[in-house]
Structure formats: C-alpha cells, structure tokens
Amino acid sequence: MLIDTYGRIGTDLRVSLTDRCNLRCTYCMPEEGLAWLAKPELLTDDEIVRLIRIAVTDLGITEVRFTGGEPLLRPGLVGIVARCAALTPRPKLSLTTNGIGLARTAAALRDAGLDRVNVSLDTLRPRLFKKLTRRDRHHDVLAGLAAVREAGLAPVKINAVLMRGLNDDEAPDLLTWALEHGYHLRFIEQMPLDPQHGWQREQMVSAAEILERLSARFTLTPEEAGRRGSAPAERWLVDGGPVAVGVIASVTRPFCRTCDRTRLTADGQVRTCLFAREETDLRASLRSGASDQLIAELWRTATRGKKAGSGLDDPSFLQPQRPMSAIGG
Known part of the structure; x- marks a missing residue:
C-alpha cells in the first residue's frame, strides 16, 4: 500500500x-492562458490506464478522481473511464469539471461507469460568471448540471470559491439554489495556487466568514464528530438536516493529518501533496520499459517522503511551481 x-x-x-481549460478563471490563470504541455509530454490513454491499474491492483487505491485542467477536453475520457471501471477490484470513479460539455457527455460517462461528478460554479449571476471566467458560458454549466442529474450521477456536488468584493455576498443564495435543485454544495477557501502568485491571505474569504454569512439565513449544526474521516470538507447540517453544506478550509483549518490522497499529473508526475514542490517522474520509467513492480515501488518511495503538512503556516512557505490547472484538484 501507499503508506x-x-x-x-x-x-x-x-x-x-x-x-488545458476552456475557462480563464481570474484566480486560476491569466486571460491569455498558460504555456500548455506539448502532446508528447502528456501521458497516453494506455499509460494513464496502466498507472491507474497499478495503483488499484498493487497499491490499494480505492477511489479515482479525474481532474484537469478541464478533463472533458481529453478526447479519450469516456474510454479511460470505461477501462478503469473494468478493473478488479473496481475503484470508485468520479470527475471534477467546470461543467461545460457535460450536457453532451453525461450519459456516455454514466454508461462507461462513472459514479459521480463535482462541478465548479462560483456564482449564479451570468454577468459575474463572465467576469470571473472571462467566458460567457454560465448557461452551459447549468445545462451540464441538469444533464448530470438526469443521468443519475448522484450525488452531484457543487464546488464554489468565494472572492472578496466579487461574489462573497452570494453564499446564502448559492446554498438556497443548491437545496432547491438537490445539489450538494461545498465552499472552498481560495488557495495559493495561481500562476500569477497574486494570492494574499488577508484577501481570502475564510471558512469562518463563510459560515457567518450562511448563518444569517440558515441554522447550521456541526455534523456528528467522527463522520468526516479523511474527507476534505467539514460539514454542517442545514436547518436540522438531513442536507448538509461543506466547507473545505485548506488554509485556515488544514486537514493534513488525515490526508489519504496521492496525485498524478497529466505528464506522469506523482505529487504527494497539492502544495508539494517535489515530484516523482513515472512517465520516464513507463517509457523506458519498467515493470509494474518497479513503478509501484517508485510510487511507494515517493509516498514515504510525504511531508507532515502543507506548510501554509510556515513563514518560509513557497507556492509550488505548477499552478492548480497543471496539478489537478
């Protein structure tokens, strides 16, 4: 296992x-985009499936989340999902997406074996969405959400980032809307993973502020202790339950002690933490003919080097060289 x-x-x-991504969210990348990875640098579909197979059969991985950039831009996505769903033991398979394109792919992804979808949506206001993402695609995200729900990929989770002076007043409205549509809402503290390195702690809307704003309209009760496990979100029952709202407070309430995640980048690098500055190259081993056993051992070795925490509270903290779009959520 990965211990x-x-x-x-x-x-x-x-x-x-x-x-790659088809949005240009202000907290994620500049308007002109970034220098994308060249196609030869990307793992092929076969290489991705092989690494996931090794992780599942040799290393004890039980859940696989496909991320990006924007994973719906990957031409072979449906096939990758189908091949991973055929693995034994079968891992739980989920997808984190901006929702654009889900209207035409939700049914195919369900049929391929996808279990669940997380969709990022920071605002209910189309004009503000266009300002935040630099794209006029709000209607496409809503259509994608409806398609996912119709396809039965439940529960549908919504991830929202609040930004001071822009959408930080929308927390209660977002929760009201999510409750009406049967979506599970999670707020995420904005993290220092932007390529511009413009993140400032004092400008971040904290978990405490989010809960304060929600409490102006709802009665929030902390979920029973011990139910969180390794999940990144703390959850509060809304008006007595059974529905809950989550807050992922990576900055102000880090959950590193229970972290059970490992990450694989699109170019085949293992990362033990979202904020890691070190990576282990599996692509080179794949392409040089390494055995499954050798690749598994490289992964185990990388995991043994995992640090105790993200280091966000350390005065010497430095952002990782890769931005969020190149790491994956």
Missing part, C-alpha cells in the same frame, strides 16, 4: 488528464 512515515495510507488517487 507514509506518519502512518497515513493513500487510497484516493487524483488523476489530471490535461492542463
């Missing part, structure tokens, strides 16, 4: 399928 020196066991694999 680090602090006794944490990796069972959740996040796989970035591409660093």
Whole structure:
C-alpha cells in the first residue's frame, strides 16, 4: 500500500488528464492562458490506464478522481473511464469539471461507469460568471448540471470559491439554489495556487466568514464528530438536516493529518501533496520499459517522503511551481 512515515495510507488517487481549460478563471490563470504541455509530454490513454491499474491492483487505491485542467477536453475520457471501471477490484470513479460539455457527455460517462461528478460554479449571476471566467458560458454549466442529474450521477456536488468584493455576498443564495435543485454544495477557501502568485491571505474569504454569512439565513449544526474521516470538507447540517453544506478550509483549518490522497499529473508526475514542490517522474520509467513492480515501488518511495503538512503556516512557505490547472484538484 501507499503508506507514509506518519502512518497515513493513500487510497484516493487524483488523476489530471490535461492542463488545458476552456475557462480563464481570474484566480486560476491569466486571460491569455498558460504555456500548455506539448502532446508528447502528456501521458497516453494506455499509460494513464496502466498507472491507474497499478495503483488499484498493487497499491490499494480505492477511489479515482479525474481532474484537469478541464478533463472533458481529453478526447479519450469516456474510454479511460470505461477501462478503469473494468478493473478488479473496481475503484470508485468520479470527475471534477467546470461543467461545460457535460450536457453532451453525461450519459456516455454514466454508461462507461462513472459514479459521480463535482462541478465548479462560483456564482449564479451570468454577468459575474463572465467576469470571473472571462467566458460567457454560465448557461452551459447549468445545462451540464441538469444533464448530470438526469443521468443519475448522484450525488452531484457543487464546488464554489468565494472572492472578496466579487461574489462573497452570494453564499446564502448559492446554498438556497443548491437545496432547491438537490445539489450538494461545498465552499472552498481560495488557495495559493495561481500562476500569477497574486494570492494574499488577508484577501481570502475564510471558512469562518463563510459560515457567518450562511448563518444569517440558515441554522447550521456541526455534523456528528467522527463522520468526516479523511474527507476534505467539514460539514454542517442545514436547518436540522438531513442536507448538509461543506466547507473545505485548506488554509485556515488544514486537514493534513488525515490526508489519504496521492496525485498524478497529466505528464506522469506523482505529487504527494497539492502544495508539494517535489515530484516523482513515472512517465520516464513507463517509457523506458519498467515493470509494474518497479513503478509501484517508485510510487511507494515517493509516498514515504510525504511531508507532515502543507506548510501554509510556515513563514518560509513557497507556492509550488505548477499552478492548480497543471496539478489537478
């Protein structure tokens, strides 16, 4: 299994399928985009499936989340999902997406074996969406959400990032809307993973602020202790339940002690933490003919080097060289 020196066991694999995206969210990348990975640098579909197979059959991975960039831009996505769903033991398969393109792919992804979808949506206001993402695609995201729900890929989770002076007043409206549509809403503290390195802690809308704003309209009760496990979101029952709202407070309430995640970038690098500055190259070993056993051992060795925490509270903290779009959520 993937066990680090602090006794944490990796069972959740996040796989970035591409660093490209069809939005230009202000907190994620500049308007002109980034220098994308060249096609020869990307893992092929076969290489991705082989690494996931090794992770599942040899290393104890039980959950696989496909991310990006925007994973729906990966031409072979449906086939990758189908091949991973055929693995034994079968991992749980989910997708994190901006929702654009889901209207035409939700049914195919369900039929391929996808279990669940997370969709990023920061605002209910089309004009603000266009300002935040630099694209007029709000209607496409809503259509994608409707398609996912119709396809039965439940529960449908919504991820929202609040930004001071822009959409930080929308927290109660977002939760009201999510409750009306049967979506599970999670707010995420904005993290220092932008390529511009413009993130400032004092400008971040904290978990405490989010809960304060929600409490102006709803009664929030902390979920029963012990139910969180290794999940990144703290959850509060809304008006007595059974529905809950989550807050992922990576900055102000880090959950590193229970982290069970390992990450694979689109170019075949293992990352043990979202904020890691070190990577282990599996692509080179794949392409040089390494055995499954050798690749598994490289992955185990990388995991043993996993640090105790993200280091966000350390005065010497430095952002990782890769931005979020090149790491995967």
